[in-house]
Amino acid sequence: MRTLVHLSDLHFGRVDQALLEPLRELVERIAADVVVISGDLTQRAKEEEFEAARAFLDSLPGPQIIVPGNHDISLYNVFRRFVKPLDRYRRYITDDLDPVYIDDEIAVVGVNTARSLTIKDGRVSHEQVAAIRERLRGVGPDVTRIVVTHHPFDLPESFEKRDLVVRAPMAMEVFAETGVDILMAGHMHASHAGSTAARYQIDEYAALVVQAGTATSTRGRGEVNSFNVVRVEPLRVEIDRYGWDVVHGQFSLVSTEKFIRTGSIWSPHDDGMMAAGL
Template sequence: MRTLVHLSDLHFGRVDPALLAPLRELVERVAPDVLVVSGDLTQRARPEQFEEARAFLDSLPGPQIIVPGNHDISLYDVFRRFVLPLQRYKRYISKDLEPVYIDEEIAVIGVNTARSLTIKDGKVSRRQIDGIRARLAGLPKELTRIIVTHHPFDLPEHFEERDLVNRAPLAMQVFAETGVDILMAGHMHHSHAGSTAERYQISEYAALVIQAGTATSTRGRGETNSFNVLRVEQQMVEIDRYSWDTVRTGFHIVNTEKFMRTGSVWTPHIDGMLAAGL
């Protein structure tokens, strides 16, 4: 079993500082095998915001898989936005925009979906999709395969189609071909876990999609600050959602969900029964 902590949308420059120490202490107690941060480390991609984000990341355990988000590209500095879009991210966070972690049980692949030509939307290119296919092709079949992006490939039905990353259907076909198990993302400041089966009707394939809310930002969009802890086994994933409790001034588990894999299909598991069979 592997334990992953999934943080997203930190938005340094607009954080609630009261959350930082409790979050750090809890992540240390969880002691994850991998820490995943799915984008938007800053609010406006300013140097001081990246410095704060870097200091916070340095206080957390590793290894860390971090990808940029749309807020990590300068919004108002036109030259930086279109000529040097992620220069500061590379300087302060990582030169590797698509990091990879592989061990005996999991393969975690970061994919950069942030783009200069849009304000908030994300995109995955054909080159990136081909790169994912090539990177996963030679891995042992028993590894649980995890893709990390900022922009989501799937969302609950009440969200709009335009909220999904561009070229999502094409990418999903490659994910099916290469046996991708889990899709982790952020961007929406909305927590969610579910199967891709309803949106993407691909024969004998459905990935587990996991959205993290904003861990530290004051821009909650109606949801309390939260993050996920995943316990990943070959046939089962358990997801604990931690949410900020203003009364007890700490992060506490508010929801636990389990998903089981049959073949290449991930399905919710409720009270010892697969939800699809209820």
């Protein structure tokens, strides 16, 4: 089994400082195999925000898979936005915009979906999808394949279709071809886990979507600050959601969701139904 901590939308420059140390301590206690941060490390891509984000990342265990978000590109500085869109991200966070972690149980592939030409929307290119195919080509059949982006490939029906990453259907066809199991993202400041079966009706394929809320931003959009702990086995995934407990000043376990894989299809799993033989 492999354990991943999934943080997203840190938004340094607009963080609740009271959350940082409790979050750091809990992440350290969890002792994850990989820490995933799915974008928006800063609020306005300012140097001091990246410096604060870098200091926080340095306090967390590794290895870390980090991808940028739309807030990590300068918004108001037109020159920096279009000529040097991720210059500060590369300088302070990582020069690798498409990081990869692979061991004998999981393959985690990060993909940059942030673009200068859009204010908040994300895109994935044909070249990036081809690179994902190539990176997963030599991965063994028993390895769980995970793709990390800032912008989501799927969301509940209550969200707009425009909130999804552009060219998502094209990418999903390749994900089905390469057997991608889990799609981890952020951006919406909303926690969610579910199957892609309803939106993408691909024969004998459905990935598991894992959305993280904002871990530390003051902009919760109606949801408490939260993050995910994802425990991965070849045929089973368990997702613990931790939410900020204002009364006790700590992150506490809020919910646990379980999913199982049958063939190449991930679906929710009910222990009670399984025990009853249903």
